[in-house]
Structures are given as C-alpha cells and as structure tokens.
Amino acid sequence: MSVDLATVKRVARLARIAVSEDEAKRMVGELNGIIDFVEQLSEVDVTGIEPMTSVTPMEMRKRQDAVTDGDKADDIVANAPETDRNFFLVPKVVE
Amino acid sequence: MTELTSLTIAEAREKLTSKAITAVELTDAYLGAIEAANATINAYITVTPDKARAMAKASDERIASGKAGALEGIPLGIKDLFATEGVHTQACSHILDGFEPKYESTVTQNLWDDGAVMLGKLNMDEFAMGSSNETSYYGPVINPWKAEGSNQQLVPGGSSGGSAAAVAAHLCAGATATDTGGSIRQPAAFTGTVGIKPTYGRCSRWGTVAFASSLDQAGPIARDVRDAAILLKSMASVDAKDTTSVDLPIPDYEAALGQSVKDMKIGIPKEYRVDGMPEDIEKLWQKGIAYLKDAGAEIVDITLPHTKYALPAYYIVAPAEASSNLARYDGVRYGLRVDGKDIADMYEKTRAAGFGTEVKRRIMIGTYVLSAGYYDAYYLQAQKVRTLIKRDFELAFHAGVDAILTPATPSSAFGIADEALAADPVAMYLNDIFTVTVNMAGLPGIAVPAGLDAKGLPLGLQLIGKPFEEETLFRTAHVIEQAAGKFTPAKWW
Numbered sequence: 001m002s003v004d005l006a007t008v009k010r011v012a013r014l015a016r017i018a019v020s021e022d023e024a025k026r027m028v029g030e031l032n033g034i035i036d037f038v039e040q041l042s043e044v045d046v047t048g049i050e051p052m053t054s055v056t057p058m059e060m061r062k063r064q065d066a067v068t069d070g071d072k073a074d075d076i077v078a079n080a081p082e083t084d085r086n087f088f089l090v091p092k093v094v095e
Numbered sequence: 096m097t098e099l100t101s102l103t104i105a106e107a108r109e110k111l112t113s114k115a116i117t118a119v120e121l122t123d124a125y126l127g128a129i130e131a132a133n134a135t136i137n138a139y140i141t142v143t144p145d146k147a148r149a150m151a152k153a154s155d156e157r158i159a160s161g162k163a164g165a166l167e168g169i170p171l172g173i174k175d176l177f178a179t180e181g182v183h184t185q186a187c188s189h190i191l192d193g194f195e196p197k198y199e200s201t202v203t204q205n206l207w208d209d210g211a212v213m214l215g216k217l218n219m220d221e222f223a224m225g226s227s228n229e230t231s232y233y234g235p236v237i238n239p240w241k242a243e244g245s246n247q248q249l250v251p252g253g254s255s256g257g258s259a260a261a262v263a264a265h266l267c268a269g270a271t272a273t274d275t276g277g278s279i280r281q282p283a284a285f286t287g288t289v290g291i292k293p294t295y296g297r298c299s300r301w302g303t304v305a306f307a308s309s310l311d312q313a314g315p316i317a318r319d320v321r322d323a324a325i326l327l328k329s330m331a332s333v334d335a336k337d338t339t340s341v342d343l344p345i346p347d348y349e350a351a352l353g354q355s356v357k358d359m360k361i362g363i364p365k366e367y368r369v370d371g372m373p374e375d376i377e378k379l380w381q382k383g384i385a386y387l388k389d390a391g392a393e394i395v396d397i398t399l400p401h402t403k404y405a406l407p408a409y410y411i412v413a414p415a416e417a418s419s420n421l422a423r424y425d426g427v428r429y430g431l432r433v434d435g436k437d438i439a440d441m442y443e444k445t446r447a448a449g450f451g452t453e454v455k456r457r458i459m460i461g462t463y464v465l466s467a468g469y470y471d472a473y474y475l476q477a478q479k480v481r482t483l484i485k486r487d488f489e490l491a492f493h494a495g496v497d498a499i500l501t502p503a504t505p506s507s508a509f510g511i512a513d514e515a516l517a518a519d520p521v522a523m524y525l526n527d528i529f530t531v532t533v534n535m536a537g538l539p540g541i542a543v544p545a546g547l548d549a550k551g552l553p554l555g556l557q558l559i560g561k562p563f564e565e566e567t568l569f570r571t572a573h574v575i576e577q578a579a580g581k582f583t584p585a586k587w588w
Contacts, residue, residue, distance in 0.1 A: 003463070015418060015462040016425070016439070017455055018447035027459060030520055034460055037521045038407040041476050044483065051478035052485065054339075055295045055309060055537030056562060061338050075197035081432035088427050091438045 003031045099124035100265040104169050104322040107268060111158060111168045118154035118168025121268075122147050122212050125170045129214065129266050135588040138261040140175060140233045141183040142215035150212040157210060166329050167210030172267035174258050175216045176223055177203050177313075178302040182213075186304040187231040188221045190424045190449025192431040200302025201334045202271060202313045209329045214267050218257030221451045222421065223278055223306045226526035228256025229511070230453040238286060238508050239264040239584040243551035249508040252282030252526075258316045259286040263584055269317040269326050273303060275310045276409055277504075277530030280542035283316050284503035284555030287544045287582035289323045289572065290316040292530075294562045295537035296341040297327075299334030307416035310409075310534040319581060320543060320573045324348035327565065343563055351566035352573045357391030359571065362496035366402035367529055369505065375548035376502045383500055383545050383556040386578035387571065397496060399487040404480050405532040410524060411464050411477035412535075417454075418461025424449060456520060485536040492561050498571050501529050503542040503555035529557060539565045543572040545579045553582045 003011075008027045012019040019027065073086040082089035099121050102110065110116045126144050133139050147170065154168035178184050178196040185191035199207070207213070220230040227250040228236040236256040238249040240263070251260040255272035259282035262270050272279045274292035283290030291314045298313040305311060315326035328349070333342040363384065368377070388394055426432035426445030433448045435441035450458065464473035491499065505528055509516065516523045533540035539562070542555040556575060560568045 007463075008459070011459050011463045011466065013443075014466060015458050016422075016442040016446055017450065017458065018440075018443035027456070030456060031459060031463070033519065033521055034410060034456075035463075037524075038410050038464075038473065038477075041404055041407050041411070041480055042472070044401070044404055044476075044480050046476065046479035046483070049479045049482050051475050052481040053478070055485070055535075056339075056341070058296070058339070058341065061335075061342075063335065072197070076428075078197055079194050079429035081426060081430070090427055091435065091441055093438050 003028060003035060100128045102268070103318050104268050104325050107169060112163065114158070118151040118158065118212065119148065121168060122151035122170050122214070125214055125267060132264055132266055132588045135237060136239060136260055136264055136266065137234055137236050138218055138257045138264065138266055139172065139215045140187065140218050140257070143182055143213055146182070147212050147214050150207070154210050154212060164208065164210030165325070166206060168212060169210070169268050170212045170214050171206060172214050172217045172258060172261045172270040173203055174219050174255055174271050174273060176219060176273050176304045177271055178304070179203055179213065179216065183216050186222045187219045187233055188449065188451070188454065189232045190431050190446070191429065192449070194429050198302060201299035201332060201336060202303065202330050205332050206271070206329055211329070217261055217270060220254035220256065221454050222304065222417070223254040223273055223275055224417070224453050224457055225253040226277070226281055226523055227516070228253040230451055232451060235511055236260045237511070239588065240286060240508060240552055241587065248511045250285070250511055252285035252508065254278040255282050255316060259283055259288055259290070262286070262288045262316050262318055264588065269315055269322050271313060271330065272316045273311060273313050274534065275306050275413060276534050277527035279314050279316060280503050280530045280540055280555070280557060281526055283542040284544070284553070285508040287553030287584065288316050288318060289320050289541065289543050290314065291323050291327060291541040291565065291568065292533065292539065293327060293331065293565055294539045296339050297331045297563065297565070299332055299337040299340040301334055301336035305420040307413040308420060309416060310413060320569055320576050321349060321352055323541070324352060324569045341563070346566050348566055348569050351570040354570045355391065356387060356571050356574050359392045359497045360495050361387050361392045361394050362397035362491050362499040363394060364397050364399045364402065364499060364501060366399050367501040369528065372505055373548070375507070375554065376505065379546050379554045379556065380500070380502050383575055386575050387500065389578070390574045395496065397491045397499070399491065399532070401480065401483045401487050402532055405484050405535050406524060406528055408477040408480040408484065409527070409531045409535060410460070411473050412481065414457040414461035415465050415474050416461070418458045418465065421454070421458055481535050484532055488536050488538060498567050499559040501557045501559065503529060503557040505529065507548045507550065507552035507554055533559055538562060539568055541568040541572045543575050544582045545575055547582065
C-alpha cells in the first residue's frame, strides 16, 4: 500500500492538522518511508495468535462508584485560553 | 573538600544524615552549577531556585528533628513530561504553551514525600518522540561528552536527553525520565549514566503526559546503579489513579547490590547481532559477557526470533496510541490557541502551529493506520506480532534464563543536526532497535555504562529481566559496573 497526496490531505483532515501544499508533498515521501518499513510485518505468520490487549496479565482494579473528586471548576479552567464564568469558550458552532 | 555536586545520591545522603553538609548547601551548589552550565548544555528549560531552596530548608528542618525521608535533601531534575503543580509542564511542546498544572504527578509526589528537592524541569524530545532531543520546542540538549580531539557537539540521545545530560554533567543528583521505546536507556548509554525502565505498571503513569499508554513507563537516570536503585524505590507505587499500576510490594532494590550472580543464567540473543553494527559494540558486548562469566554466571545462547519485527510493530502501536492521546490538544482546555473562521479551522490551525514536525508525522501515521479499512492490516497485525515478541521472552525465561544481556544502542552518540538522520526518519528510529522489544513485552530493562568506544565516547549494555524482577537487573548491572568502572565526561562547559 502506498500513500498519495490525496491520502495525506485526508489523513491530515482526520487528524485536524492544517497542512500546506508543500508540507503535504513532503509528508508523502516521509509517510511512505515509514509505511514501507512497517509493511514487513505482513510476512509474519500470526495464525491463531491473539492480539495483545494488556502487556501484563491483570484484572482491572475497580473502585466504588462514588464521587471522590470534584468542586474544582476554577482549577479546571485555569489553563484555558478563553473562559467565561467557568465555561470554556469556543467559536460559535450552531447558527 | 570535593565539590558537593560530585557526590552521588548515596554519598550525599550519608553526609546529610551525619550533618557534614546541609540540604541548602547542596541545593545551592547545584543551582550554581546549573547557572554556569545551562546556557551551553540546555538541559533545563525551567529552573525553580526559590522552590528548591524552600524545599531544601524544609529538608534541613526534618533532618534536624530526626524525620528525614529516604531522599531527604537530594536535589533532582524532573523531565518536562511530569506534571508539577504550578510549574512549567509542556512535554517540551509549543502546544502546551504556558501550561502550569494544578496537580502533581504521582511519581514526583512520591519523590517529594520522601524529601527530595526539585531543581527544575528538564529538556526532552517533544512529547517524548525522538532519539536525539532535537525535536524539543526549546532546542537541542548538548551532550557533556565529546569525542577525543573533536569539538563537534553531540546529541545526548532522547527522548530523556535533558535528564541524561543533567545527570552526566552533575547538574542534578539524579533525574526522572520516561521510556516508551528506549527513551531512558538510549540517552543513559549515550552519556555514561545508568537508566532503568521498570516493568510496565511498576510506576504510576498518573500526571505524566501520555504518549503511548500501553508502552509508557517512568524510571530514573542516575550516576550509578546504586543511585538508580534508590530513586526507583521512591518513584514506584501502586496508585488508585492509574489502574495499570500494580499492587505488588516494592523491594529494597539497594539491598540487591553486592549479591552474587554466581550460577545465574544470562541469555545472549543472537538476533541482537545486527548487520552493520560497529565493531566497538560487539567488543563491548563480549566484554560484558566476560565480566559476568568471571563473576560466576552461566552464559547461554538464546533465540528471540521476532526481534526484527519489534521496531516496525512499535511504529504502528505507538503512533496509533499517540494519535488518540494527542487528540486532546485542541486549543480549548489548555495551552495554545490559534483563532480560525470556525471551530474546525481553529482546531486545525492550533494543532498545525503547536505540534512540531516529528509529532505531526507520528499523529499522521497513527491516524492512517487506525483509519477505516486499514485497522486490521496494521494495528491488529502489530498487536498480534507483539504477542509473539512477548512469547519469545517468555520461552527464554521459561527455559531458565534469569536475565538477558544485549548492547543498549547500535552506536555511540552522534552529532547534532546529522544530515543523514534528518533526511530519513526511519534511520533515526533504528536507534531504538535494541530497547524497543522491552517496551513491547512490558519487561524491565536497565542500561549500564560498560566502556568507551575508540572515539572515547561512552557505550552501554542492556540487561532485560523477568516482569517485576528489577532486583535481578540491579544486582547484575552492579557486577558490570564494578568490573567496568564509572565514566565521567571531562568538563569543557
């Protein structure tokens, strides 16, 4: 499989990263280099092999379904670029 | 009297406890060293002198009242990946511009609870993505080591390049670091320091900026094996805030030092003898084998047949997880925002301006391999290969091998702005060829300096252990250290 310019632009859009025409062109070569490199995995026989889901076999610890944290609205918005009365401000999304 | 900054953690601990020195004196010595060196080495991106002196003063008070912790008064540098309350935390990325968390990472909190002193935040590759510390928004770190008779500036490795350089140049007594594919062990090898990536789950990941969650693990970089053992004991903990942290007792790692390796079985995997490996690396490996044999260990040849697939599998799994983890940087909740004509435009412009080239490249790869139609061919296949990589190790350990000895890196430190590496991302990725298998299998791995190459640059050996058997690694690495000696760069900065 190889990546073309249209694919690079589509993936950039999916990743929400604006790319210029020049950047997209440069990425075609770079991404193909990496994809070619990882392509060698297809030669491995994985018949009957389970995909890894957890590197150490462990049971997920669970906790009581209880409120253990909170009342920190000021802290949560403290680093936001734009806020108003403990709300995050974003450009208008509904007309 | 020797310079205070030349004391190891174990030595400083002794002098602090016996009140031969004070924590404030020790901290001031390090702050002075940083002020003199940092413009050249660029290991620190933020120094916190007021906080350091206040913490040191509190340490002196606790020592005076007999309440000293395990790391009381020891000045440490903290990789910028760890959230430190009220202090610059940006993973050395522009996208987290101005971010100062309102919380403390579990690992750093553990260190402060044991009395350690924070000197500041250390440089690193952006979001821990890199092997040379050149992807940092704050510029490259300069390796305190130089080749004999050369003035060329070398990289300290990465991503924990600031941590490794600061430890090697005596700009901190020890440092925190993280390792996703080799980011502790490769820079340790490039700077003549000791770095251990513990078993996945040994340290809490809470409050550490996430790169690839199934691979990320924190660990220390230190001047010697003993200091690494002291630091890891304090860093490790089970944590309700990280469900992948394990509830196992934390051994006294330091007690493992000095124990015999007699009759221990050390595996030598033939797959780590790669094409084009410099002769110096092969020689170092043989030297390591001889050290352990002389100490009574049994050396056995083993095979880890899926080794060559670890790096390609990593470059699917890690970018895939990164593309998901880094989706949170959208200009809304923290960091940089670049305005746009609508919200999607704002996201795209913010991320374009905030992420560096390597980070964008990995997000793109991750997005691609997870996109519709490609998931099975890439991500699922990589996770199956990962099962096979782990099984290789399990079979070796099952056959009686106690630890595996390999080179830590395929070369010594290379030059800043190396043109061949800049032109080919995959060539840079090959730096992690010996270390990445360990992350893929979730195992502990330690890099210990074992000699210098023909250019006079440090080289490291790697020991790989069974899950949660870090003690075996400390014990075996200590034998190598005793035989090989320690390596300190000649001061030129």
